[in-house]
Amino acid sequence: MISKKMVGFVQNNSVIRAMFEEGKIMAAKYGKENVYDFSLGNPSVEPPKEITEAIVEIATKEEPNLVHGYMSNSGYEDVREAIAQSLNGRFGTTFTQKNILMTVGAAGGLNVIFKTLLNPGDEVIAFAPYFVEYRSYVRNYDGEIVEISPNTETFQPNLAELAEKITPKTKAVIVNTPNNPTGVVYTEETIQAMAKVLCEKEKELGTSIYLISDEPYRELVYTDVEPPYLTKYYHNTIVGYSFSKSLSLPGERIGYLVIPDTVDDADDVIAAATIANRILGYVNAPSLMQRVVAKCLDAKVDVDTYRKNRDLLYKTLTDNGFTCAKPDGAFYLFVKAPDGDDKAFTNRAKAERLLIVPGSSFACAGYCRVAYCVSYEMIERSIPSWESLAKSYGLKG
Amino acid sequence: MISKKMVGFVQNNSVIRAMFEEGKIMAAKYGKENVYDFSLGNPSVEPPKEITEAIVEIATKEEPNLVHGYMSNSGYEDVREAIAQSLNGRFGTTFTQKNILMTVGAAGGLNVIFKTLLNPGDEVIAFAPYFVEYRSYVRNYDGEIVEISPNTETFQPNLAELAEKITPKTKAVIVNTPNNPTGVVYTEETIQAMAKVLCEKEKELGTSIYLISDEPYRELVYTDVEPPYLTKYYHNTIVGYSFSKSLSLPGERIGYLVIPDTVDDADDVIAAATIANRILGYVNAPSLMQRVVAKCLDAKVDVDTYRKNRDLLYKTLTDNGFTCAKPDGAFYLFVKAPDGDDKAFTNRAKAERLLIVPGSSFACAGYCRVAYCVSYEMIERSIPSWESLAKSYGLKG
Numbered sequence: 001m002i003s004k005k006m007v008g009f010v011q012n013n014s015v016i017r018a019m020f021e022e023g024k025i026m027a028a029k030y031g032k033e034n035v036y037d038f039s040l041g042n043p044s045v046e047p048p049k050e051i052t053e054a055i056v057e058i059a060t061k062e063e064p065n066l067v068h069g070y071m072s073n074s075g076y077e078d079v080r081e082a083i084a085q086s087l088n089g090r091f092g093t094t095f096t097q098k099n100i101l102m103t104v105g106a107a108g109g110l111n112v113i114f115k116t117l118l119n120p121g122d123e124v125i126a127f128a129p130y131f132v133e134y135r136s137y138v139r140n141y142d143g144e145i146v147e148i149s150p151n152t153e154t155f156q157p158n159l160a161e162l163a164e165k166i167t168p169k170t171k172a173v174i175v176n177t178p179n180n181p182t183g184v185v186y187t188e189e190t191i192q193a194m195a196k197v198l199c200e201k202e203k204e205l206g207t208s209i210y211l212i213s214d215e216p217y218r219e220l221v222y223t224d225v226e227p228p229y230l231t232k233y234y235h236n237t238i239v240g241y242s243f244s245k246s247l248s249l250p251g252e253r254i255g256y257l258v259i260p261d262t263v264d265d266a267d268d269v270i271a272a273a274t275i276a277n278r279i280l281g282y283v284n285a286p287s288l289m290q291r292v293v294a295k296c297l298d299a300k301v302d303v304d305t306y307r308k309n310r311d312l313l314y315k316t317l318t319d320n321g322f323t324c325a326k327p328d329g330a331f332y333l334f335v336k337a338p339d340g341d342d343k344a345f346t347n348r349a350k351a352e353r354l355l356i357v358p359g360s361s362f363a364c365a366g367y368c369r370v371a372y373c374v375s376y377e378m379i380e381r382s383i384p385s386w387e388s389l390a391k392s393y394g395l396k397g
Numbered sequence: 398m399i400s401k402k403m404v405g406f407v408q409n410n411s412v413i414r415a416m417f418e419e420g421k422i423m424a425a426k427y428g429k430e431n432v433y434d435f436s437l438g439n440p441s442v443e444p445p446k447e448i449t450e451a452i453v454e455i456a457t458k459e460e461p462n463l464v465h466g467y468m469s470n471s472g473y474e475d476v477r478e479a480i481a482q483s484l485n486g487r488f489g490t491t492f493t494q495k496n497i498l499m500t501v502g503a504a505g506g507l508n509v510i511f512k513t514l515l516n517p518g519d520e521v522i523a524f525a526p527y528f529v530e531y532r533s534y535v536r537n538y539d540g541e542i543v544e545i546s547p548n549t550e551t552f553q554p555n556l557a558e559l560a561e562k563i564t565p566k567t568k569a570v571i572v573n574t575p576n577n578p579t580g581v582v583y584t585e586e587t588i589q590a591m592a593k594v595l596c597e598k599e600k601e602l603g604t605s606i607y608l609i610s611d612e613p614y615r616e617l618v619y620t621d622v623e624p625p626y627l628t629k630y631y632h633n634t635i636v637g638y639s640f641s642k643s644l645s646l647p648g649e650r651i652g653y654l655v656i657p658d659t660v661d662d663a664d665d666v667i668a669a670a671t672i673a674n675r676i677l678g679y680v681n682a683p684s685l686m687q688r689v690v691a692k693c694l695d696a697k698v699d700v701d702t703y704r705k706n707r708d709l710l711y712k713t714l715t716d717n718g719f720t721c722a723k724p725d726g727a728f729y730l731f732v733k734a735p736d737g738d739d740k741a742f743t744n745r746a747k748a749e750r751l752l753i754v755p756g757s758s759f760a761c762a763g764y765c766r767v768a769y770c771v772s773y774e775m776i777e778r779s780i781p782s783w784e785s786l787a788k789s790y791g792l793k794g
Contacts, residue, residue: 055456
């Protein structure tokens with residue numbers, strides 16, 4: 001009796017989530033310490049202490065009906081202004097609260113902006129490998145994902161193919177940097193070249209092409225270079241942000257959209273996005289957490305913990321003969337399946353009690369994602385399993 | 398550049414929300430104490446003290462990555478089990494955690510269940526007057542709302558018309574008791590008669606007709622009779638609950654769906670709803686608040702405050718010659734426009750600095766909704782304005 005659209009979803013439920021559920025079952029069977037679950041992007045580093053302090057202070061000292069009540073659908077004005085000013089201070093932008101729309105995480109924000117922009121049949125371009133949920137978010141509004149094939153040398157976007165695949169139906173291009181699942185950060189040169197392609201195509205086709213920058217991993221970088229802020233490079237950029245990873249709050253569902261005044265029809269886009277936030281049933285981003293993050297805009301999780309994880313896991317994998325690009329951000333490694341079969345690789349890893357996710361779930365077969373937002377000790381304990389997995393493929397180790 | 402569907406929404410933005418925004422502007426102009434905003438269902442009674450205690454205890458004593466992290470898309474198992482057992486204790490039901498899906502408020506829950514059930518063109522029956530957002534929620538999935546005309550004597554549902562309007566395309570019937578905007582509570586006899594109609598039509602047509610019970614006002618009743626729990630009367634009932642009003646937490650977006658084992662294709666409906674919760678971008682209900690409400694299932698807001706408000710406002714209105722049904726629940730009065738023109742009534746009220754919402758926003762022209770989830774003092778201060786409004790219509794007073 002469920003809808004026809006949902007039948008397919010039930011049959012092909014999220015591989016990542018299925019793995020998460022299976023991990024819980026395996027943990028019960030083999031003991032939690034003997035299962036090495038690298039499947040989910042669930043932050044292992046604790047939220048900064050400022051979070052707990054802010055929760056207690058706001059819950060005990062601010063007016064309860066304000067803290068837990070309705071506000072404008074776009075969020076508290078003071079929270080949005082604080083975020084706008086924080087961005088302006090960091091990136092030299094000129095946002096005000098008007099440009100900030102508080103959302104139920106980045107997933108909520110992406111749904112809001114796709115609902116706002118897409119007509120049935122409109123195309124959204126994504127660079128493989130990409131977070132597989134984008135497909136669902138775009139299909140929710142009867143749009144179509146158009147994939148750009150991966151550049152498996154660098155995992156930087158293939159801009160020549162982008163230029164070829166833009167059509168009059170292209171409504172948006174979505175990018176995610178630092179990237180899930182590769183950990184790669186797009187360089188400033190890449191962003192400049194991408195902006196050039198988009199500007200030329202807008203002019204050539206007489207259309208608006210929105211660049212949607214999905215940025216949950218912005219603060220998780222292991223180099224000294226801050227990832228470029230895309231609104232500064234291309235006028236039609238809309239940013240989707242989440243505090244899920246930057247403050248280790250993924251369960252709280254708190255994030256925001258930035259819709260700059262420079263985007264085409266900015267006032268209509270802002271008005272429609274605010275309504276979409278309401279009618280999609282979010283109504284508003286969770287109220288207490290809005291106020292909490294506004295107090296913690298300078299707080300940071302301990303990124304060094306993820307860096308140490310990355311270094312140990314990268315060394316373990318490469319020492320054992322596996323191939324993967326060394327990531328500059330996020331908390332994922334994208335490992336090549338030794339014989340090119342990522343699903344078989346996933347199953348053989350599972351036999352070693354290693355839970356990883358096949359790249360075909362990210363539109364990039366032949367690779368697997370290993371999430372290292374786990375404890376350092378678990379990575380240490382998992383080393384014999386990686387060695388055994390390598391041996392089974394005849395790799396050195 | 399916004400989508401064609403959203404153009405209509407931007408042009409006809411929520412009257413209630415527009416009023417809320419206008420109220421803020423008027424408050425700045427006339428002084429907050431001189432504007433009597435009865436427009437929004439934003440609880441005025443503070444959350445019970447257990448809420449703040451639970452927030453502080455969970456935030457400071459439980460493991461932060463558990464409290465703020467991802468969990469199963471349907472919610473924490475222990476939270477869902479606590480809710481199931483609480484319902485079983487109150488209503489003699491036999492739910493387990495499997496039947497409970499934590500949602501981003503009732504609005505999130507309704508979107509999840511419509512996404513789960515509706516094919517394009519499917520019909521959802523609603524009894525006028527009804528919460529106008531149902532239209533948007535159904536249209537999000539290309540369904541159609543079919544309205545049953547109001548019974549303006551009692552505001553109980555018109556079941557003869559229900560039987561006439563059920564077709565092979567009827568996928569669901571939605572009810573809301575205690576009702577927004579009338580405050581009326583459906584009697585047990587009404588529910589029994591409605592269940593009979595639905596069972597007969599299912600048999601006659603060979604279809605499944607889901608009864609969706611939207612219950613944010615369940616705990617706000619002013620009689621000794623507990624509103625009937627609908628899953629006990631009709632096998633295909635799905636309940637959408639919210640803690641927004643019962644615990645004064647509307648900004649927190651926390652609620653749940655109950656999908657009993659008795660509904661047709663229960664396992665598929667539960668699986669699809671869990672996926673819909675994820676792909677609509679909710680991902681999961683806010684995590685800290687899930688844990689908070691599970692600790693506060695027996696906590697109650699002070700319903701007596703709303704009762705006093707109701708009594709004062711009902712007396713003020715009827716003493717001045719206005720007509721309205723005396724509500725048994727929720728925190729709304731549904732007042733007849735003296736000359737039948739609810740939009741003119743709203744405007745004339747606004748001239749007296751009284752903000753109310755025209756019934757045409759609830760598919761019931763000729764009436765206006767007055768929300769009394771406000772301070773008692775504001776109702777007292779507003780009395781001269783109601784008197785003046787009554788005089789302008791030539792009513793006694």
